[in-house]
Amino acid sequence: MSEFIGTVGGGYDAKKGRISVPSLFRSQIAGPGALEIILRRSRHKRCIEVWPKADYMAEVDARVEGLSKLSAEYQSVMRKLVGKIHTLTLDPDGRVVMPKELAEHAGFEGELQFSGRGAYFEIWNAADFAEEEARLDAEDEGGDV
Template sequence: MSEFTGTYGGGFDAKKGRISVPAPFRAILSRLGAEEIILRRSRHLPCIEVWPKPDYMAEVNARVAGLSKLSAEYQSIMRKLVGRIHTLHPDTEGRVVMPKDLAEEAQFESELQFAGRGAYFEIWSASAYAAEEARLDAEDEGGDV
């Protein structure tokens, strides 16, 4: 399993549609030998999930293991998990051109936050990330997490 941890600021060049993956996350991708990354809209939060391609495809394959490729369930899962992703190849400096539809859905601004989630990392607009962190802090109310 990957070990994407921590939160890093970054920028979004809206004119070129480009982002740069933070160096600590690039190092993990390199160590994993993941030359390609998978980007997908989060189904739960206003952000983009970024997975090393081998890890993501292993998750997909685990979900459909044992299902007939002709079954409705297999086709539905594949449509959601494979048909709605973007596969990108970062350049040597970790830059990728963000698919326009993903940037618009996540309402990217010039300032971004890259947040590690263990197996993958998320890309947020800085304002949406701050709002989510405030919500979590308020919800926690002095808890142990």
């Protein structure tokens, strides 16, 4: 399993719709089908989650283990976790064309922030990321995190 840590800046080429995954994170995408990644809208914030495909599918399998494929619960989980993902392959330089709907959801313009979340990393519009970090800092004033 991959471990994505740290935060690094990057850019979005709106004309080509392309991003370059920073080497800090690219080096953590490993295993069979190593250059395949899953992109999905975050269900919690205005950003994009990026997972190594094998790790994401293992997480999905764990969520539906023991459920009948005909059950409403199985179908609901699969709709949420598999129905709206994008499977992409990094080119040799670590670039991918960002699906337009994801770029629009996250408000991608020029500057981006790539931020590790352990099993996956997030891609944020840089201004939105700065706002979120400021909010978290204010929320944690004097905290132990």
